[in-house]
Amino acid sequence: MKKIISPSKIQRLLKESNLYCSAGKLTEAKHIYQDLLKIVPSHPDVLGNLGTIELQFGNTELGVNYLKKSISINLNQHIFLTNLGNGLIDLDRSEEAIYYFDIALKIAPKSPNILYSKARALKSLKKYNESIEAYKDAIHIDPKNYHIYMDLAYLYNILEKFDLS
Numbered sequence: 001m002k003k004i005i006s007p008s009k010i011q012r013l014l015k016e017s018n019l020y021c022s023a024g025k026l027t028e029a030k031h032i033y034q035d036l037l038k039i040v041p042s043h044p045d046v047l048g049n050l051g052t053i054e055l056q057f058g059n060t061e062l063g064v065n066y067l068k069k070s071i072s073i074n075l076n077q078h079i080f081l082t083n084l085g086n087g088l089i090d091l092d093r094s095e096e097a098i099y100y101f102d103i104a105l106k107i108a109p110k111s112p113n114i115l116y117s118k119a120r121a122l123k124s125l126k127k128y129n130e131s132i133e134a135y136k137d138a139i140h141i142d143p144k145n146y147h148i149y150m151d152l153a154y155l156y157n158i159l160e161k162f163d164l165s
Helices: 007-022 026-039 044-056 060-073 078-090 094-107 112-124 128-141 146-158
Strands: none
Touching: 007 026, 007 044, 026 044, 044 060, 044 078, 060 078, 078 094, 078 112, 094 112, 112 128, 112 146, 128 146
C-alpha cells in the first residue's frame, strides 16, 4: 500500500528542494525531486525542476524528457520551455527548440533570455539574419548583458562583417 503524504508536506519538500537549488546543492535537490516524483508523478514543478537539474548534470536526453512531461501538464511555464529549448539545442534539435522558444515568447515576450536562446538556435541552423534580429531584440531589452554582445559579435565575425563585430 502506498504511503499517503499530505499536501503540506509536499509543499515543504518543494520549498526545501528550491532552497537547495538556490544554494547550488543540486544533488540534494535532485534526491528530493526524485522522491517527490514517486509521490506526485504528474507535478509540473517537480518534473520541470528535475529536468532542469538533469540538464545541468549533462543528462540532456533525460532532462528534455522531464521538461516535456512538465509542459504537457502545464504549458504556461516560460522558464521550463526555455530550458527545454536549450536542452534541444544541445541535442542538435534546434528547429524543435525554436518551436518551444516561440511558445515561451508568447508568455514572456520581453524576456532577453528567451530571445538570446532563440538567437543561438537560429545561429546553429545558419539562419543568420533571423539570429541577428533576435540578438538585437534581446539587447534592446537588456543592453548590459555582455553575453548577448559577445555572441552577436561572434556571429558578425562568422559573416566577415568585422566592422560590426
